Amino acid sequence: MKTPAHPLPAGHFPCFPHLLRVPSALALGLILTASAQAQEKSWLKDWREKQSNKIPQQYLCHYTATPLQIDGKQDDAAWATAPWTEYFQDIEGDAKPKPTFKTHAKMLWDEQYLYIAASLEEPHVWATVTKRDEVIFVDPDFEVFIDPDGDSHQYYEFEMNALNTGWDLFMERPYKDNCGARNEWNIAGLKTAVNIRGTINNAADKDEGWDVEIAIPWKALGEYANRPSPPQEGDQWRAGFSRVHWLFDIIDGKYVKKPKTPEHNWIWSPQGVIDMHRPETWAYVQFTRLAPGAVSFSPDPSAVVRYALQEVYYAQMDHRQKTGSWSLDFKELGVTPPAGDAWKDWKLEKTDAGYQCSVNWQSPKGVQRWAIQHDSRVGLLK
Numbered sequence: 001m002k003t004p005a006h007p008l009p010a011g012h013f014p015c016f017p018h019l020l021r022v023p024s025a026l027a028l029g030l031i032l033t034a035s036a037q038a039q040e041k042s043w044l045k046d047w048r049e050k051q052s053n054k055i056p057q058q059y060l061c062h063y064t065a066t067p068l069q070i071d072g073k074q075d076d077a078a079w080a081t082a083p084w085t086e087y088f089q090d091i092e093g094d095a096k097p098k099p100t101f102k103t104h105a106k107m108l109w110d111e112q113y114l115y116i117a118a119s120l121e122e123p124h125v126w127a128t129v130t131k132r133d134e135v136i137f138v139d140p141d142f143e144v145f146i147d148p149d150g151d152s153h154q155y156y157e158f159e160m161n162a163l164n165t166g167w168d169l170f171m172e173r174p175y176k177d178n179c180g181a182r183n184e185w186n187i188a189g190l191k192t193a194v195n196i197r198g199t200i201n202n203a204a205d206k207d208e209g210w211d212v213e214i215a216i217p218w219k220a221l222g223e224y225a226n227r228p229s230p231p232q233e234g235d236q237w238r239a240g241f242s243r244v245h246w247l248f249d250i251i252d253g254k255y256v257k258k259p260k261t262p263e264h265n266w267i268w269s270p271q272g273v274i275d276m277h278r279p280e281t282w283a284y285v286q287f288t289r290l291a292p293g294a295v296s297f298s299p300d301p302s303a304v305v306r307y308a309l310q311e312v313y314y315a316q317m318d319h320r321q322k323t324g325s326w327s328l329d330f331k332e333l334g335v336t337p338p339a340g341d342a343w344k345d346w347k348l349e350k351t352d353a354g355y356q357c358s359v360n361w362q363s364p365k366g367v368q369r370w371a372i373q374h375d376s377r378v379g380l381l382k
Contacts, residue, residue, distance in 0.1 A: 043317035044334070050272030052307050054093060057269040057283035058297045059085060059239075061107045062290075064115070068108065070213045072164075072195030074117045081292055082106040082117075085268050085283075088243055093270035101209070103142075103243045103266055109287060111230060113191075113215040118142050120243060122209040125200045126255045127161040133183060136160060136167040137244045137263070142212050145240035145282060148225035151379040152279040155238075156221065158187065162210045164194040170224070174277040176317075177375040191215040203250045231287040236300060240282040241268040280310055280378070302370070305361045308338050309372035312348070312357045316374065326355045326374060 064078040088103040090096035105118040120142060127139045136159040137143070147155035157169040170185035192214050198207025222229030231237065245264040248255045265274060269283040288295045300306075315333040316326055327333050328348045337346045337359065344360040344367075354374025358381060361370050372378040 043314040043321070044311070046273055047310060047314040050092070050095070051278065051281055052311065054270060054272055054281060056238075056281055057086060058299070059083075059107060059283060059285045060295065060297050061109055061114075061285050061287050062292055063288065064108045064110050067110060067112070068115050068213070068215065070191040070193045070215050072193035072211055072213050074119070074195070074211055074213060078108055079106065079117060082108050083292075085241070088241070088266040088268055089270050091242070091265035091267050091271050091274055091276070093272055095272075099243075099245070099264065099266040101245070105241050105268065107285065109230065111218075113217055114146075114221065116144060116212075116214040116216070116241075118212045118241065118243075120209050120211070123206045124203065124248070124255065125162050125196055125198055125207045125210050126203075126248075127163040127165070127200065129161055129165050130163055132165060133167050133186075134165070136165060139163075139244075140246055141244045143240075143242040143244070143276070144214065144216075145242070145276060145279070146216075146221065147238040147279045147282060148221060148229065149227050149379070150236070150238045150279070151226075151377050153375070153377045154224040154226070155279055156187070156224075157181070158190075158214070158216070160192055160194070160212060160214075162194055162196065162200055164192055166190070166192055171277070173375050173377065174279065176275070176277065179375075187216055187220045189217040189220060201255070203253050203255055233289055234286065234298065236284050236286045236298075238279055238282040239285045240276060240279075242276050243267070280306065280376075301364050302361075302368075304338075305359065305363075305370045306378055308343075308359070309357060309370060309378055311335055312337070313372050313374075313376055313378075316355065326350075328355065 062082060066078055068076045068078060084104045084106050088099060090099060101121040103118065103120050105116060108115040129136055129139050139161040141159050141161045143159045145155060145157050153173045155171050157171060159167045168185065168187045170182040171179065173179045195211040197209050199205060218230040243266045245266060247258045247261050249258060269281060271278045271281050284300060286297050312333065312335055315335045319327045319333055328350060330337060330348060337343065342362040346359045348357050349355065356371050356373050358369055358371035360367050369381040371381050
């Protein structure tokens with residue numbers, strides 16, 4: 001892993017989960033130190049108050065029979081049939097004011113690509129990073145996160161700035177679960193483009209904003225998807241979009257970031273906490289070949305069991321923070337697992353690496369055994 005060429009902005013230290021995306025042992029060490037100093041918080045309290053009661057955004061992604069031209073302008077006829085997402089909110093949701101400028105996105109797909117477009121309102125469009133795979137979020141940027149099978153592991157991240165400079169990463173698991181990014185991973189065949197509505201890096205005028213178009217090959221997404229890629233009719237993947245916005249001054253005709261001022265994180269589906277790497281709260285994207293209006297989004301019936309298992313996971317994070325170990329006692333964790341006909345045979349077991357919590361859950365398709373592990377991986381047991 002290489003150390004970023006750009007110095008890390010001081011404003012990232014109070015918001016350490018965002019800085020954790022930097023793929024270097026030095027940055028990871030700095031952040032884990034900052035985390036240890038700052039964490040008088042309760043992981044479980046944050047989950048219960050800020051995350052578990054938030055319904056993730058939902059999006060119905062339609063098929064296009066005509067490949068799109070990736071030029072940033074979003075003027076292909078097919079884009080007119082794709083709905084926009086809701087306007088982005090602060091990463092903490094209603095706990096913070098609405099973003100100063102509007103951002104929204106839309107998606108389409110065909111046999112070759114997942115297409116993503118976004119429009120970012122911005123009166124001053126600027127960017128500095130020109131080398132691929134450098135730390136893009138030191139600039140204002142647009143970010144994409146994709147977890148194909150929704151297990152919170154093996155997910156993809158892509159960031160780009162207004163100069164169309166990109167940074168693609170692969171994550172084995174979230175940073176909070178002691179994992180660094182695989183910065184050497186690249187999205188083979190990726191296509192991106194930017195359309196500037198104004199002039200970039202010109203502080204003397206006012207701009208309207210910038211637009212992006214992205215085409216991600218299904219072949220690249222299928223590498224760690226653990227499911228069909230391209231998707232089958234009705235398949236649902238988890239995804240997140242984020243925009244980083246920096247406050248600045250104009251000094252001698254140039255954009256200069258305000259010192260000791262953290263970035264704003266404006267995102268599609270709020271996380272509740274300042275950390276984009278909470279895949280369990282990302283939006284649901286449902287894929288369909290049917291025409292708009294011919295199909296509706298189907299809410300994930302497994303959300304209830306996923307959230308119940310996440311509660312155990314975050315309680316374990318608190319317990320380990322206080323004692324240095326995992327617990328095999330629900331009462332000790334302060335968690336009462338759901339009971340009733342839909343829930344049978346809860347187990348909290350030690351594993352070679354940590355622990356596993358599992359339950360038989362009555363799904364619409366029959367009884368399924370679900371589990372979560374110490375490293376946050378959640379899903380069906382095979």
